[in-house]
Amino acid sequence: MTLQPQFYKDRVCLNVLANSVENAQDCYEAAKENIVLGVLSKNYETDEAAITDMKRYQAATNNALSVGLGAGDPNQSTMVTRLVGTLQPQHVNQVFTGVGASRQALGQTETFINGLVSPTGRVGFVNIATGPLSSRSTQAVVPIETAIALLKDMGGSSIKFFPMKGLACKAEYKAVAKACADNDFSLEPTGGIDLDNFEEILQIALDAGVKKVIPHIYSSIIDQTTGDTRPSDVARLFEIVQRLVTA
Known part of the structure; x- marks a missing residue:
């Protein structure tokens, strides 16, 4: 079972939601396998139901499964960790x-794990208080370089920058x-992306590298x-x- 997402020319992998196994297969083929298919943990009542169903997606797409929270819901964090270990x-x-908990549950370094940070209105700074408890309090605003270093410490693979609201915080x-780019870390822009601004x-x-x-x-x-x-x-x-990657 392949644990690494497939990136086109080793640069870009799409992430879209799958509404069914058939929908996942169709999207997987449309992107010529350079894609991961999001299935939301929030849609399941129990871990057992989620694991049983998500295994069907894995079988149909050579494991191109992206285990999701559900609109970045911090209350799904522990369920996601339990699911991905299995x-x-x-x-x-x-x-x-x-x-950190998800990386430990996985027990390997190949699976991509993003860490959600949010815009703050200040260029160069992000909010890292996105957890179940911390998201309820005031923001924890740190330089983006600090957030990247902390995620590396925890075994993260990428920054998930959400919610971007398209180009509202360009x-x-x-x-x-x-x-x-400067810190050799991957990036997952998220929120309000469509066919016009993609x-x-x-x-x-x-362009940033x-x-x-x-x-x-x-x-x-x-x-x-x-x-x-x-x-x-x-x-x-x-x-x-x-077109962009080969330009």
Whole structure:
């Protein structure tokens, strides 16, 4: 079972939500396997139900499973840790304070684990108080370089910068991308990304020199009638990835 996500030209891997195993397969094929498929822990009543179902996604996509929280819900942090220790997926979404526990549960260094940090309105600074208790209190604002160092200490793989609201915090995002590049860390831009702003958001990360980028594109490409992520939109996103990475 492959534990590393597949990155196009070793640079970009898409992250989208999967509404069913069939939807996951269709999106996996649309991105020519350069993708991880998000399945949210919040959608399951028990660990057993989540593990049983998520194993079906793993079997259908060569383990391109991204275990999600559910809109960054910090209260899902411990459930995610319990799940990933058993599942051994390619990708794990975590709040900042949950990264160390998830890495320990995995027992290996290959699976990608992101650590969620939030914009602050100050360029070069992020909020790391994204855990179950810390998110209820005042912000813990630190330089982005400090957040990266702490995540490395905990066994994290990447910064999940959320919620970006598209390009609403463009200057902050550029600073995060530069810090990731300078400190050999991966980046996962998340929140409000759509077919219109995706190219600029990805280009910023690539221009900064970020080695590995995992953009999250969620609600904007979901069919509101079926709940499925549209494979045709995934194909369009992957065309943009191919063009920018090979430019």
